[in-house]
Amino acid sequence: MEVVPKMSRVRRPGSSLNSGKREMILNRFIPADGRSFQYAAWGVVLLVLVHLCWLQLRPESELHQICAVATQSTASRAAMMQYEQSDRIADRTGNGNMLLKLAGDAKTNPVVENPLSFIYYRISYALYPRRMYVAPADKVINNGWDIMRIEFNPSQQWLQEHDVRFVLTLDSDNAGKATLRLEILPPRDGQAGMPAARSGGN
Amino acid sequence: MALLACCSYLLLIVLVGYTLLSVIHPSSRMTIVQLIGLGPAAGAGTMGLLLFWASLIGFAPPRNVLAIVGVLTLASLLVMKKMNRLARIKILATDWKKGDGWVVVPLVITVAGLAMIAAGALSTPLVEWDAFAIWGFKAKVLTHEALRPTPAYFHDLTLSYSHLDYPLMVPFLTAGAYAAMGTVDDQIGKLVSVFLDVLLVPMVYLGLRWKLRRLPAACLSAILAMLPVMFRYGGGGCADLPLAMFYAGSILYVARWIDRQQWPDLILAILFSAFAAFTKNEGTVLALMNGAIILGFGLCGGRRHRWAGAAAFFTGLLALDAAWLIWSRSLPHTHEDYGSKLLSSLVVTHLPRLKEIVPAMLVQTTEFHVWGLLWIMAGVLALLGWRALARPYVLALWILLGLQLMSYALAYSVTPWDLAVVMPMTLDRLLLHTVPAVFFLAGWHWAELETGHHHVGTIGTSSATETPVHAQQTD
Numbered sequence: 167m168e169v170v171p172k173m174s175r176v177r178r179p180g181s182s183l184n185s186g187k188r189e190m191i192l193n194r195f196i197p198a199d200g201r202s203f204q205y206a207a208w209g210v211v212l213l214v215l216v217h218l219c220w221l222q223l224r225p226e227s228e229l230h231q232i233c234a235v236a237t238q239s240t241a242s243r244a245a246m247m248q249y250e251q252s253d254r255i256a257d258r259t260g261n262g263n264m265l266l267k268l269a270g271d272a273k274t275n276p277v278v279e280n281p282l283s284f285i286y287y288r289i290s291y292a293l294y295p296r297r298m299y300v301a302p303a304d305k306v307i308n309n310g311w312d313i314m315r316i317e318f319n320p321s322q323q324w325l326q327e328h329d330v331r332f333v334l335t336l337d338s339d340n341a342g343k344a345t346l347r348l349e350i351l352p353p354r355d356g357q358a359g360m361p362a363a364r365s366g367g368n
Numbered sequence: 369m370a371l372l373a374c375c376s377y378l379l380l381i382v383l384v385g386y387t388l389l390s391v392i393h394p395s396s397r398m399t400i401v402q403l404i405g406l407g408p409a410a411g412a413g414t415m416g417l418l419l420f421w422a423s424l425i426g427f428a429p430p431r432n433v434l435a436i437v438g439v440l441t442l443a444s445l446l447v448m449k450k451m452n453r454l455a456r457i458k459i460l461a462t463d464w465k466k467g468d469g470w471v472v473v474p475l476v477i478t479v480a481g482l483a484m485i486a487a488g489a490l491s492t493p494l495v496e497w498d499a500f501a502i503w504g505f506k507a508k509v510l511t512h513e514a515l516r517p518t519p520a521y522f523h524d525l526t527l528s529y530s531h532l533d534y535p536l537m538v539p540f541l542t543a544g545a546y547a548a549m550g551t552v553d554d555q556i557g558k559l560v561s562v563f564l565d566v567l568l569v570p571m572v573y574l575g576l577r578w579k580l581r582r583l584p585a586a587c588l589s590a591i592l593a594m595l596p597v598m599f600r601y602g603g604g605g606c607a608d609l610p611l612a613m614f615y616a617g618s619i620l621y622v623a624r625w626i627d628r629q630q631w632p633d634l635i636l637a638i639l640f641s642a643f644a645a646f647t648k649n650e651g652t653v654l655a656l657m658n659g660a661i662i663l664g665f666g667l668c669g670g671r672r673h674r675w676a677g678a679a680a681f682f683t684g685l686l687a688l689d690a691a692w693l694i695w696s697r698s699l700p701h702t703h704e705d706y707g708s709k710l711l712s713s714l715v716v717t718h719l720p721r722l723k724e725i726v727p728a729m730l731v732q733t734t735e736f737h738v739w740g741l742l743w744i745m746a747g748v749l750a751l752l753g754w755r756a757l758a759r760p761y762v763l764a765l766w767i768l769l770g771l772q773l774m775s776y777a778l779a780y781s782v783t784p785w786d787l788a789v790v791m792p793m794t795l796d797r798l799l800l801h802t803v804p805a806v807f808f809l810a811g812w813h814w815a816e817l818e819t820g821h822h823h824v825g826t827i828g829t830s831s832a833t834e835t836p837v838h839a840q841q842t843d
Contacts, residue, residue, distance in 0.1 A: 203752045204817045210748045211587050211814075218594040218740040219477070228599030232488030249495060287501040287529060291494075294508045300526060307526045308702060 252285060255334065255348055256292035262331025263297045264289070265320065266313070272338040273314060281344040282310030282336060289334070299328060325351065370549040374559050377548035378408075380438050381541075381563075385411025386455065387444050388639075393632045394453035401577070403457055405570025409617055410636070412564060412610075413643030416537040417688065419544050420515075420646070424691055428514040429540065429547040468582050474590035478569060481593035482602075486562045489603025493555045499605030504554055505530045506539035511546045515695065522699055533699040535692065537647040538564070538607040558605055565602045565609035568616060569593050572804055575620040576811035581818060588811050591745075592803065597738050597796050607648050608797045614644040615654055616804030619768060622658045623761035623808070625677060626665050634677050637662070641681070642688035649707065650776075650801060655685055657771045661764050709782040710775075718781040725780045725787065729773070732795045739799075746810040753813030762812050769805040776801075 222229040235242040266286060272278045286307070290298045301307055301316045320328075335347045385407035389398065398407070418437060419429050427433050448454045494500040505527075513519040522532050538561075545560045546552050572592055576585035592598065601609055617640030624633040641658045644651035663678035686693075701708070709715070733743035756762040776798050783790055 207749055207752050207814050207817050208584075210745050211584065211591070214741045214745045215474070215477070215587060215591050215594070217736075218591060218596075221596060221737065221740060222594065222599075228596050229484055232484055232491075232599065236487050236491040238491075246492065246495070249493070253493075283529075284497070287497065290527065291500045291505045291508070294505065295512050303524055303526055305526060306528045306703070308529045 248284065249288065251346075252288040253292045255346070256289050258348065259293065259296065259332045261296065263299065263329050264293065264332040264334055265318075265325065265330045266298055266300045267319075267333055267335045268314065268317070269335050269337045272336045272344065273317065275338050276311075278336070278338045278344055279310040279314065282313055285334075285336065285344075285346070286310065286313060297328075298334070299330060370551060370553055370556050371559075373548045373550065374545050374556050377434065377545050378559065378563050380434065380441065381411040381415050382408045383411070383441050383445070384414050384437065385409065387441050387448070388414055390448050390453060390455045391444075392635050393455065394448070396455045397458045398455040399458055399460065401570050401573055405567060405574055406617070408563070409567050409571055409613060410639060412541060412567070413537070413614060413639060413646075415544060416540045416643070417646060419540040420536055421691060423510060423515040423540070424695060426514045426516045428511060429543045431547055431550065434544060434548055462582070465582070471583050471586045474583075474586040477590040478586070478593040481590070481598070482566050482569060485566065485593075485599060485602035488599070489558050489562045489565075489605075490555065494558065494605045496601075496604040496606055499561075500554070502530050502534060503538050503542070503605055503607055506534070506536060507542035507546065507557070508552060510536065510539050510543040511552060525700060528700065528702050531702055531704075533649075533696055533701050534607075535646045535648055535651065535696075537643065538610055542605075554605075558603055561605045561610075562603040564613060565598075565604075568598075568609055568613040568804070571613055571616040571620070572807045575616060575623075575804065575808045578620070578624070579815040580811045584814060584818070585811060588807055588814075591740070591742065592807060595740060595742065595803075597800055600738075601797060601800065606797070608800050611644055611647045611651050612801050612803055614640050614647055614651065615801060616640075616808075618644055618655065618658055619765060619805055619808065622662060622768075623765055625662060626764050627759070627761040629673060629677065634662075634680060635684075638681055638684035638688070642685050645685070645689050646692055650798075652689075653775050654772060654801070655689075657768055657775075659685060660771075661768055664767075665760060665764055703784050706779045706782065710778060714782045715778055721781040721787065722777055725777050725791070728787075728791050729777060729795065729799070732799060735796070738796050742803075742806065746806045749810045750813045753816035756813045756816040759812075762809065765805055765809055765812070769802060769809065772802055772805065 221227055224230070231242075266289075268278075268282075272282070286298065286300055299318070299320070300313045301318045302320075305312070305316055305318075307313060307316075320330075324330075331351050331353070333349045333351060335349065336344055337347070338344045382403075386398075386403065388410050389396075389402075389407055415437070419433070422433050423429065445454065494504045509519055509521045513521075521527060524532075541564065542557050542560050545557050549556060569589055569592055573585055573589040576588055580588075598609075618637055621633045621637035621640060624630070625637055637658065641655035645655040659678065659681045662681050663675075666675050666678045733739060750756075757766070780787065780791065
C-alpha cells in the first residue's frame with residue numbers, strides 16, 4: 167500500500183512556524199537552512215558514538231565485566247560463589263521445606279540484614295515449589311530487617327504441619343561475617359522417606 | 369535439546385507477530401528490520417497475553433498450549449497466503465543512496481554491542497536480585513500452577529518482597545520458554561530476556577527511520593546499543609527493557625496516529641500500550657498518558673474521527689488488560705503501593721521532596737559512565753532542529769516525555785524508602801524507560817535539519833515506501 171499524498175491538503179513543511187515571535191528570535195541564532203548545523207549535528211552524534219566506544223574500552227567497563235563473566239575469570243567465579251552456595255543448599259533439601267533461623271549476633275546485627283535478604287530471596291527462588299519459612303504467612307516480609315524483627319521460632323508441631331525437614335541457621339561473628347549451617351530434622355513418625363506434599367500454601 | 373526447544377518457542381513468537389501484522393495490515397510490504405523488530409515485539413506481547421488468558425482458564429503454560437498456538441498461527445498464515453493477504457518481505461525500505469555504504473560501520477557496532485549483551489547474559493543464570501526475586505520467581509510459580517485457582521504464592525505475605533501485584537508479561541513469556549523446554553533452566557530461559565531486551569534497538573530504529581535517513585538512524589541505533597546502561601541491564605531478566613521496548617512501539621504509533629490518523633497505526637498503538645501495561649505498573653501509567661495525548665490532540669484537532677480514535681484507544685486498552693485489572697485487584701500490595709499513594713493527598717504533602725528528587729534526576733543524566741553523552745546529544749539535536757516542534761507528533765512526544773518524568777518524580781516523592789538509598793539504586797533503570805522517547809525526539813529533530821529529508825513508511829500505515837516530506841503534511 168503506497169502512501170498517496172492528498173495534494174489538496176498538502177502544506178509546505180514548517181509553514182505553521184513562518185509567523186510568530188519564537189521563529190523570529192531563534193532564526194537569528196539557528197537559520198533554517200544552515201548547512202553548518204547539519205555538520206554540527208553529525209559532529210555531536212559521532213562524538214557521542216566514539217565516546218561510548220571509548221567507555222567500553224576502559225578496564226572497569228560493563229563490556230570488560232561481561233568478558234570476565236563469559237571467560238569465567240577468578241573475580242567472576244568469586245562473585246558467583248554466593249549464588250552457587252545458595253543453590254547448592256536448595257539442591258540438598260530434596261522434597262522437604264526449610265526453616266531459616268537466626269542465631270547469635272545475626273539476630274540483632276544490622277550488618278547481617280543484606281546477606282539475610284539475599285539468602286532468603288535466593289533460596290526461596292531456588293527451592294520453589296518447596297518453601298523456605300521465615301515467618302507466619304500473615305507477616306509481611308520485604309527485606310532481611312523484617313525477618314530479624316519477627317524472630318520466628320515455630321513449634322515442633324508447626325514444623326511438622328508445614329513439612330519442614332531442614333533448618334538453615336544463619337549466624338554471624340563480631341565482624342558481621344555470616345555463616346550458614348544446614349541441619350536435617352529427624353523424620354516424623356510414619357513419614358520417613360515419603361515425598362513432601364506440594365508446598366506453597368500455609 | 370532445551371536450547372533448541374527455547375529457540376523454537378522464540379520462532380513461534382516471531383510467527384505470531386508476523387501473522388498479527390499481516391492481519392492488521394494485509395498485503396503490505398515488510399522490511400527486514402520490521403520482520404526482526406516489529407513482528408517479534410508484537411508477537412511477544414500477544415504470546416504473553418495469550419498465555420495469561422490460558423492460565424486464567426486453568427492451563428499452566430504446557431507444551432500443548434504452545435502447540436495449539438503454533439497450529440493456529442500456521443493455519444492463519446496458510447489461509448492468508450491463499451488469500452494473498454500476507455505481508456511481503458522486502459530487503460530495504462528505500463533505495464540505497466550515496467553515502468549509505470557507511471551504514472556498515474554503525475551496523476557492525478550495533479551487532480557487536482548486542483552480541484556482547486547476549487553473550488554476557490547467557491553465560492550466567494539469573495543473578496540480578498530483582499530478576500530472580502521478582503520476575504524469575506513469578507515465572508517459576510506460573511510454570512507450576514495455573515492462575516485458576518489463584519496460587520497460594522499470590523497471597524503469601526512472607527513473599528511480599530517479590531511484589532505479588534506486579535504485572536505478569538515477562539514471567540509468562542519466561543514460563544512459556546520453560547514449558548517449551550520441559551524444564552526450568554533459568555540460564556537457557558534468559559534467551560527470552562535477551563530476545564525481549566535486544567528488540568528495543570530495532571524498534572527504536574524503526575521509529576527513527578520513519579523520519580530520518582538510513583545512515584543517521586543507524587548511527588543513533590548504534591548509540592543505543594552501546595549505552596553502558598544497556599550492557600548493565602540487557603538480558604538480565606528484569607522487566608525494564610521489555611517495558612521500554614513495548615513503550616517504544618506505543619509512542620511510535622501514537623505519534624503516527626497524531627500525524628496521519630490511519631487506523632492500523634491506532635491498532636498498533638493500542639496493542640503496544642496494552643503490552644506495556646501488562647509488563648510493569650509504570651506501563652499502565654504510560655498507556656493512560658498515551659490515551660490522554662490522543663484525546664488531547666483529538667480535541668485540539670476537532671475532527672470527529674480523532675475523537676473516535678481516543679474512544680477506540682481506551683476501549684481497546686481496557687479490553688486487552690481488563691482480565692489482568694480484574695484478576696489483580698485482590699492481590700496484596702506492598703508498602704510501596706505507588707498507585708494508591710499517587711492518587712491520595714500524600715502527593716501534595718510530599719511535594720517539597722521534589723527539591724531533592726529533580727536535581728538527583730538531572731545529575732543522573734550527566735552520569736557519563738551510565739548514559740555516555742546521550743542526554744546532552746538529545747538536547748543539542750533538539751535545539752538544532754527546533755523547527756520540529758511545530759509538528760504535532762513531536763510536540764506530543766515532548767509532552768509524553770515530560771509527563772513520564774513528572775510521574776516518576778512524583779512516585780519518588782511518595783516512596784516509603786529513604787531517597788538517598790532508593791534513588792541511586794533505581795534511577796538509571798527508571799530513566800531507561802524514557803530512552804525510546806529521547807531517541808525519537810533526537811532523531812525527529814535531527815530530521816528537520818536534513819535538507820530534502822525523506823520519510824519512510826513503516827508497517828501499520830504504508831508499505832516501506834518513500835515519500836517527500838511535504839507529502840506527509842496532510843493534516
